[in-house]
Amino acid sequence: MSAAERARRVKVIVFDVDGVLTDGRLFFVPTGKDSNGEPTAVEVKGFTAHDGLGIAIARAAGLKVGIITKRQSDTVAVRMRDLKVDHLYQGAHFKTEALAKIATSEAVGLEEMAYVGDDIIDLPPMRQVGFAVATWNAREQVKREAHWVTPHAGGLGAGRDVIDFILESQGRLDEAIGFYLSKENKSPDIGSGGM
Template structure:
């Protein structure tokens, strides 16, 4: 765990996949063909907490969905890139406009299109039900599944890495 906290200390940008990470990976269509996804409020709170330490957030997803734009806006996600299966290329293009290196990025993904990005960043994480090849190649596997608070675990780790977890939590408790 100490190695993960040390890796988290350098993180300036958290990059997230959507299906299987921010959502449970299920895609539901209503009778009109509208796509529906479920998101977890704990993940949203975690993403918002990163503002406390100045960590930026991004979504890079292979699918395109207006509901991702809506949820990203609600959570205060800084950058949203949709319709990109080439996740590492998309991340590198994003970094062209930012003062960060890949080593200062954390990435959460759960399937094969995420692998190159996961292998290139300073902190890589996935969920317990990720593809086996992803599980074999990441630094951290969360205890929670995608869409059930997994992102929050990584956000809390980043706060701890920056030495600000207790200070952040103190806003919400009486002592």
């Protein structure tokens, strides 16, 4: 089955975060010391607006969006709330468990799901879904098992690549963009980010 044929069946897109929706770099800004004298810091990540707009277009098209990441990050929580993603699982070492919960919640089969990853921790969910995607910057082991590889790297538009490819394969990209840009789109695409 071709990548486009697989993409035609997708109803839910699930993304990893680090290396997929970000470039994979983690920045820690020191904030002082805790009550035990241990240093504390906040974690900072960079997200591209192209991926954010892509998620808004996916939502306008009726696709559901999920996030499964091993790390716990307030930055991710704020950004995903901002983008109004449907499912967010942080601290998920065994990503297939979260994937199964999303499938059950959305009443879809795994063959109707896409998973986008970049490293070996993403292989188990990629092996279960109908459309497995690796980012351009993914580890070679991940690229070998993907049905499709994005033309852009994680954090530089890979998320948007996947959304555009799925909607184009379904013959709905132009319609989704048209609806997103229209006055009929009454649902705000992003929140305030807690600002």
